[in-house]
Amino acid sequence: MGSKKRKRGGGGGGGERRSIHPRNRYANNPPDFSLLASLYPSFSSFVFYSRDGRPRIDWTDFNATRELTRVLLLHDHSINWWIPDGQLCPTVPNRSNYIHWIEDLLASDIIEKNNVDGDKVRGFDIGTGANCIYPLLGASLLGWSFVGSDVTDVALEWAEKNVRSNPHISELIEIRRVEVTEPAIDHGTMSLDGSRTSDYCQEKEDVDDLTKHETREFDESAVIHPEGELDNAHTVSSEQVEDFNERRDGEAQAQSSSLSDEPNVDRGYHGPSILLGVVKQGEKFHFCMCNPPFFENMEEAGLNPKTSCGGTLEEMVCAGGEGAFISRIIEDSCALKQSFRWYTSMLGKKSNLKFLMAKLREVGVTIVKTTEFVQGQTSRWGLAWSFMPPARKLVSPHVRGNTSLSFMLEGLQHQTSAFDVLKSVESFFSYFGVSCKCNDSSFTVEVSATNDLCDTILKTNVKQLDEASTCSHVAEASSASCSNSLMNLSFRILVFQQIPGTLLVKASLKPGDSALSGTFTSVFQQLEGFLKHKFAGKKARI
Numbered sequence: 214m215g216s217k218k219r220k221r222g223g224g225g226g227g228g229e230r231r232s233i234h235p236r237n238r239y240a241n242n243p244p245d246f247s248l249l250a251s252l253y254p255s256f257s258s259f260v261f262y263s264r265d266g267r268p269r270i271d272w273t274d275f276n277a278t279r280e281l282t283r284v285l286l287l288h289d290h291s292i293n294w295w296i297p298d299g300q301l302c303p304t305v306p307n308r309s310n311y312i313h314w315i316e317d318l319l320a321s322d323i324i325e326k327n328n329v330d331g332d333k334v335r336g337f338d339i340g341t342g343a344n345c346i347y348p349l350l351g352a353s354l355l356g357w358s359f360v361g362s363d364v365t366d367v368a369l370e371w372a373e374k375n376v377r378s379n380p381h382i383s384e385l386i387e388i389r390r391v392e393v394t395e396p397a398i399d400h401g402t403m404s405l406d407g408s409r410t411s412d413y414c415q416e417k418e419d420v421d422d423l424t425k426h427e428t429r430e431f432d433e434s435a436v437i438h439p440e441g442e443l444d445n446a447h448t449v450s451s452e453q454v455e456d457f458n459e460r461r462d463g464e465a466q467a468q469s470s471s472l473s474d475e476p477n478v479d480r481g482y483h484g485p486s487i488l489l490g491v492v493k494q495g496e497k498f499h500f501c502m503c504n505p506p507f508f509e510n511m512e513e514a515g516l517n518p519k520t521s522c523g524g525t526l527e528e529m530v531c532a533g534g535e536g537a538f539i540s541r542i543i544e545d546s547c548a549l550k551q552s553f554r555w556y557t558s559m560l561g562k563k564s565n566l567k568f569l570m571a572k573l574r575e576v577g578v579t580i581v582k583t584t585e586f587v588q589g590q591t592s593r594w595g596l597a598w599s600f601m602p603p604a605r606k607l608v609s610p611h612v613r614g615n616t617s618l619s620f621m622l623e624g625l626q627h628q629t630s631a632f633d634v635l636k637s638v639e640s641f642f643s644y645f646g647v648s649c650k651c652n653d654s655s656f657t658v659e660v661s662a663t664n665d666l667c668d669t670i671l672k673t674n675v676k677q678l679d680e681a682s683t684c685s686h687v688a689e690a691s692s693a694s695c696s697n698s699l700m701n702l703s704f705r706i707l708v709f710q711q712i713p714g715t716l717l718v719k720a721s722l723k724p725g726d727s728a729l730s731g732t733f734t735s736v737f738q739q740l741e742g743f744l745k746h747k748f749a750g751k752k753a754r755i
């Protein structure tokens with residue numbers, strides 16, 4: 214039981230390095246309790262000095278953790294903030310890491326943009342809580358706008374209060390009620406009364422003098438290739454920074470995790486809507502984020518005697534736990550698809566990552582990315598996925614996949630014939646200098662391409678190729694093609710008419726070349742993009 218605890222100190226064996234996100238303002242400047250105490254008398258009463266003279270607070274005192282969060286938000290972010298007793302108290306440095314990870318995702322050009330109106334980043338915080346921490350941080354750090362949703366009256370009332378207390382960013386944040394039509398929680402499985410009890414500080418971050426707040430963030434991406442294979446690709450790198458624990462004296466960190474590492478089988482979610490029915494018709498967002506109720510019941514939530522970050526039943530628990538909650542987000546994302554560029558959630562159990570990633574693969578997302586947030590002695594995970602098309606093709610020659618592919622060209626102008634499309638297939642490949650032989654009577658094009666030429670095709674924005682440039686290359690290419698001595702990828706394209714206005718374009722990889730099916734698929738997708746852009750649903754340009 215319990216998440217794996219980490220040895221303190223990167224030098225403590227294994228050479229593990231820890232880091233907080235490099236753009237996190239606390240990465241190199243952990244909160245200075247003495248300074249804060251001198252500036253904020255309300256905080257000073259919670260600060261005491263250990264024998265070695267270091268300022269500390271009592272992490273088991275909810276009032277102390279809440280006051281620390283309040284002064285950090287005020288001092289470092291100019292945010293006025295409060296929560297009532299017992300509500301989940303966030304720690305600022307670690308919540309900032311999730312924000313910065315999303316910032317990295319948005320900056321990555323691995324998937325296309327989803328054309329959200331205007332330049333401003335727009336996010337959706339699922340379960341914003343009374344603390345409304347993500348919208349407040351995202352708006353103040355980065356100027357993002359947010360919809361923050363929640364189900365409970367107390368969360369909605371206090372999230373609103375926290376927004377209104379900050380007129381400089383209040384325009385950026387909308388708090389949205391999720392109507393509860395079904396019981397949010399199976400109270401039959403609960404044994405506690407839901408008042409301020411457990412230490413949701415699951416993670417959670419003992420902000421303790423942030424000397425204890427390491428957040429190691431590695432970036433492990435999984436790109437789902439068209440064939441559905443997963444392939445690790447490190448595309449959004451995050452620098453590792455020195456573990457500032459190492460610079461302190463290795464004080465024991467009390468953080469513990471009460472999360473079971475047992476895999477959470479998908480038990481199904483029976484609570485209120487999460488995204489579907491909450492996102493309005495036609496709304497688009499750059500991302501959604503979520504710190505879900507991790508636990509299946511209050512017993513699982515457990516009590517951490519070392520910290521007290523509050524957390525009520527509604528904040529911590531949902532039937533089926535985080536596995537069920539995030540599964541529902543995945544299901545909703547299948548319906549909402551490109552309404553969000555990135556769907557993300559935090560997870561408390563690594564074991565859930567596996568089945569959730571399998572689920573994502575099943576539903577055909579284009580990309581999955583994960584990250585690890587190391588928080589005190591405990592890890593949490595970030596999961597992100599998208600349905601946006603990849604912006605640049607990632608090819609793994611090792612992926613298994615189809616050796617036969619096809620697509621339809623529909624909505625063609627009546628004057629567009631299979632012959633026209635055949636010629637465009639030829640000119641497309643010839644443009645890149647690829648060897649190809651067109652047979653007008655069988656409506657086929659035989660193609661043989663070296664790895665280098667495949668790479669060139671994959672790096673090209675095919676929608677920008679116009680007829681003139683492709684045609685002008687046919688003559689050059691037909692002579693150049695003979696010089697391609699290393700023909701690594703050979704396949705045949707066949708074009709034929711299905712019904713008037715609809716053509717089928719089919720490709721078959723040469724038998725024995727299945728090891729190259731990843732490249733084959735990606736090259737064929739480029740051809741598809743080119744032909745669809747040129748013909749489908751448009752006035753034919755030839």
Ligand SMILES: C[S@@+](CC[C@H](N)C(=O)[O-])C[C@H]1O[C@@H](n2cnc3c(N)ncnc32)[C@H](O)[C@@H]1O
Nearest residue numbers: 340341342362363364485486487504505527528
């Ligand atoms: C773990 S708390 C997170 C609060 C805050 N975002 C944070 O990180 O501290 C989970 C929140 O999700 C809310 N919640 C539960 N089910 C929900 C649903 N279907 N839609 C929106 N919020 C929900 C709970 O009321 C609670 O405020």
